[in-house]
Amino acid sequence: xxxxxxxxxxxxxxxxxxxxxxxxxxxxxxxxxxxxxxxxxxxxxxxxxxxxxxxxxxxxxxxxxxxxxxxxxxxxxxxxxxxxxxxxxxxxxxxxxxxxxxxxxxxxxxxxxxxxxxxxxxxxxxxxxxxxxxxxxxxxxxxxxxxxxxxxxxxxxxxxxxxxxxxxxxxxxxxxxxxxxxxxxxxxxxxxxxxxxxxxxxxxxxxxxxxxxxxxxxxxxxxxxxxxxxxxxxxxxxxxxxxxxxxxxxxxxxxxxxxxxxxxxxxxxxxxxxxxxxxxxxxxxxxxxxxxxxxxxxxxxxxxxxxxxxxxxxxxxxxxxxxxxxxxxxxxxxxx
Amino acid sequence: xxxxxxxxxxxxxxxxxxxxxxxxxxxxxxxxxxxxxxxxxxxxxxxxxxxxxxxxxxxxxxxxxxxxxxxxxxxxxxxxxxxxxxxxxxxxxxxxxxxxxxxxxxxxxxxxxxxxxxxxxxxxxxxxxxxxxxxxxxxxxxxxxxxxxxxxxxxxxxxxxxxxxxxxxxxxxxxxxxxxxxxxxxxxxxxxxxxxxxxxxxxxxxxxxxxxxxxxxxxxxxxxxxxxxxxxxxxxxxxxxxxxxxxxxxxxxxxxxxxxxxxxxxxxxxxxxxxxxxxxxxxxxxxxxxxxxxxxxxxxxxxxxxxxxxxxxxxxxxxxxxxxxxxxxxxxxxxx
Numbered sequence: 001x002x003x004x005x006x007x008x009x010x011x012x013x014x015x016x017x018x019x020x021x022x023x024x025x026x027x028x029x030x031x032x033x034x035x036x037x038x039x040x041x042x043x044x045x046x047x048x049x050x051x052x053x054x055x056x057x058x059x060x061x062x063x064x065x066x067x068x069x070x071x072x073x074x075x076x077x078x079x080x081x082x083x084x085x086x087x088x089x090x091x092x093x094x095x096x097x098x099x100x101x102x103x104x105x106x107x108x109x110x111x112x113x114x115x116x117x118x119x120x121x122x123x124x125x126x127x128x129x130x131x132x133x134x135x136x137x138x139x140x141x142x143x144x145x146x147x148x149x150x151x152x153x154x155x156x157x158x159x160x161x162x163x164x165x166x167x168x169x170x171x172x173x174x175x176x177x178x179x180x181x182x183x184x185x186x187x188x189x190x191x192x193x194x195x196x197x198x199x200x201x202x203x204x205x206x207x208x209x210x211x212x213x214x215x216x217x218x219x220x221x222x223x224x225x226x227x228x229x230x231x232x233x234x235x236x237x238x239x240x241x242x243x244x245x246x247x248x249x250x251x252x253x254x255x256x257x258x259x260x261x262x263x264x265x266x267x268x269x270x271x272x273x274x275x276x277x278x279x280x281x282x283x284x285x286x287x288x289x290x291x292x293x294x295x296x297x298x299x300x301x302x303x304x305x306x307x308x309x310x311x312x313x314x315x316x317x318x319x320x321x322x323x324x325x326x327x328x329x330x331x332x333x334x335x336x
Numbered sequence: 337x338x339x340x341x342x343x344x345x346x347x348x349x350x351x352x353x354x355x356x357x358x359x360x361x362x363x364x365x366x367x368x369x370x371x372x373x374x375x376x377x378x379x380x381x382x383x384x385x386x387x388x389x390x391x392x393x394x395x396x397x398x399x400x401x402x403x404x405x406x407x408x409x410x411x412x413x414x415x416x417x418x419x420x421x422x423x424x425x426x427x428x429x430x431x432x433x434x435x436x437x438x439x440x441x442x443x444x445x446x447x448x449x450x451x452x453x454x455x456x457x458x459x460x461x462x463x464x465x466x467x468x469x470x471x472x473x474x475x476x477x478x479x480x481x482x483x484x485x486x487x488x489x490x491x492x493x494x495x496x497x498x499x500x501x502x503x504x505x506x507x508x509x510x511x512x513x514x515x516x517x518x519x520x521x522x523x524x525x526x527x528x529x530x531x532x533x534x535x536x537x538x539x540x541x542x543x544x545x546x547x548x549x550x551x552x553x554x555x556x557x558x559x560x561x562x563x564x565x566x567x568x569x570x571x572x573x574x575x576x577x578x579x580x581x582x583x584x585x586x587x588x589x590x591x592x593x594x595x596x597x598x599x600x601x602x603x604x605x606x607x608x609x610x611x612x613x614x615x616x617x618x619x620x621x622x623x624x625x626x627x628x629x630x631x632x633x634x635x636x637x638x639x640x641x642x643x644x645x646x647x648x649x650x651x652x653x654x655x656x657x658x659x660x661x662x663x664x665x666x667x668x669x670x671x672x
Contacts, residue, residue, distance in 0.1 A: 150639060152488050152584050154490035154569075154582035156492070156532040156571065171514065174514065175514060178507065178510065178511060189615040190619055190621065191619075191621045194574060194575050194576050194620075194621070195575060195619060195620050195621045196492040196573060196575060196580045196619075196620055197619070198580070198617050198618075198632075198633050198647045199612075199615060199617065203612040203613065206635055206636065206638075207610075207612055207633065207634060207635040208635055216638065229638070229639030229640075230638070230639070231584060231637055231638060231639060231645060233490075233582040233633070235492065235580075235582065237492065237532060237573050237574075238530060238573075238574055238575075239530050239531060239532060240530055244534070244571075246534070246569040246571065246582075248488050248567060257543075274543075276535075276539040276543055277539065279526070281534050281535065282534075283526055283527075283531060283532075283533070284530075284531050284532055285526065285527045285530070285531040296534075297534050297543065298543060299542055299543040299544055300542060301567055302542075302552065302565070302566070303486060303565030303566070303567060304565075309567060309569060311534045311569065
């Protein structure tokens with residue numbers, strides 16, 4: 001990979017695409033040229049990158065020629081159709097959708113967890129699901145030290161994970177309730193304002209949602225261990241951005257809180273916020289717009305001396321999507 | 337106990353007191369007379385009961401003479417001061433605060449779980465914490481059939497549990513954010529609108545909040561079994577009323593989903609809402625203003641064949657507080 005690549009963003013006008021542009025600019029990513037792609041509907045619009053206006057281009061045959069890295073975030077069907085084309089036209093694809101995550105020959109990567117897998121790619125690298133990324137950033141250093149056996153996770157997920165239209169629906173639904181007006185939800189199956197919806201993505205076998213199963217499959221693939229027991233319940237709450245997670249994690253041996261804190265304080269991508277006396281703990285409202293995975297409310301379990309409980313928060317559009325993809329692109333450029 | 341008692345409500349103008357009045361009226365409770373008490377500040381105000389206006393009286397020495405049942409919900413310090421007086425003046429107190437819950441000689445009762453304990457009282461009966469009540473209504477029939485060993489619970493708690501001023505603060509905070517205005521939270525330690533706060537009540541040893549410990553202590557006392565392993569993480573979310581809970585529950589033997597469903601369908605106080613294909617599951621927005629404990633999202637655990645996962649919702653001001661207290665009063669009147 002060249003040290004100053006031509007980078008394409010597919011889905012440049014969406015919530016994640018816009019965040020990718022911000023993250024690339026903040027990192028001063030060494031790109032030679034930025035090429036924003038979007039649907040035919042958005043083609044011709046202009047996006048802004050470092051003060052420059054760049055015209056959005058429609059996807060078509062041959063459009064990835066000359067592109068070194070293509071960051072995809074325009075939905076599963078777009079990735080299915082265009083990611084293989086991009087790879088065959090010479091780009092390395094980092095795909096933010098679920099289209100390729102579970103293919104055996106496609107790496108699924110959180111750089112803090114399995115950076116080396118990036119270099120096993122055959123043209124496509126998959127970015128994991130938002131709720132899995134932040135969880136595994138927090139658990140990886142503990143897994144290395146104590147071996148993770150079991151986790152039980154309940155999520156408190158923000159609406160931006162469902163896209164820009166979902167954010168607007170939550171805001172409109174909220175205003176309607178405050179004004180005592182009727183409101184018909186379209187993006188969500190039920191009222192999202194002032195509510196908690198225990199459904200994200202579609203239902204599958206056994207009553208699990210696909211979002212819940214993603215956490216199982218992706219944990220196994222990223223940590224390379226199918227013996228880790230993963231149970232999750234995924235819930236959408238009326239928060240704009242910033243996913244929170246309540247985590248119970250059990251390890252192979254007895255662990256002390258001081259060991260966990262020490263590992264976290266020395267780990268990459270993690271910020272410990274845990275000062276109960278001063279009501280300091282991770283919060284979605286404070287994580288939004290920032291890059292770390294925040295951990296806190298750390299407690300040794302009452303019942304199992306090999307287990308801890310904690311609260312984990314990250315910006316789902318950043319570490320949960322755009323930032324993780326850009327980090328993978330950085331690794332590609334660095335070649336390690 | 338007489339079959340048509342004089343009933344006092346202490347804290348009649350508060351969020352729970354108002355709900356008590358509604359529940360008594362809905363049940364057509366066989367009371368001879370209703371006496372509303374409140375702080376000196378609220379004395380002289382009028383409350384409404386079945387279309388009648390009744391003047392609120394201030395608490396003072398001798399005020400409970402002639403009262404048969406006194407439902408207290410005016411905060412722990414009021415209960416500490418006046419509940420023993422009420423009992424000594426001849427009333428049976430049902431106390432909704434935490435003041436007496438952990439006293440060995442004071443019964444802590446969820447009628448669906450340990451109704452018989454009501455009649456062991458010495459003048460005071462304690463009403464459990466909201467988040468424990470709904471959880472134990474759901475678990476009791478399963479515990480009887482399979483013996484509960486372990487549970488791991490994450491809550492999604494509504495602001496009304498913190499009182500009427502907390503509801504107002506959430507609404508004001510929401511409006512301020514929608515209008516791009518600054519807002520200073522007073523009742524909550526942080527922004528409650530569009531956020532998830534992993535703190536309810538004060539912090540205690542080991543980093544646990546008192547709300548989390550209540551679930552441990554109260555489960556042990558109500559189910560009469562200190563061997564049940566209870567881990568909980570209690571979280572406030574921007575919902576007006578209706579607590580939701582994500583529950584992992586492990587039993588002494590392998591269980592099948594069909595057995596659980598059957599037990600729930602035949603249990604008192606429970607309504608099963610579990611039809612994923614049609615996006616039917618318990619929701620705070622639908623539970624509010626109703627009496628049942630709703631259960632759904634029932635799943636057999638992937639990892640432990642003795643365990644299930646479910647989602648449990650109830651109106652925290654009703655089954656979590658006012659309704660449970662009134663049910664205890666009904667048992668007193670029925671004498672069984």
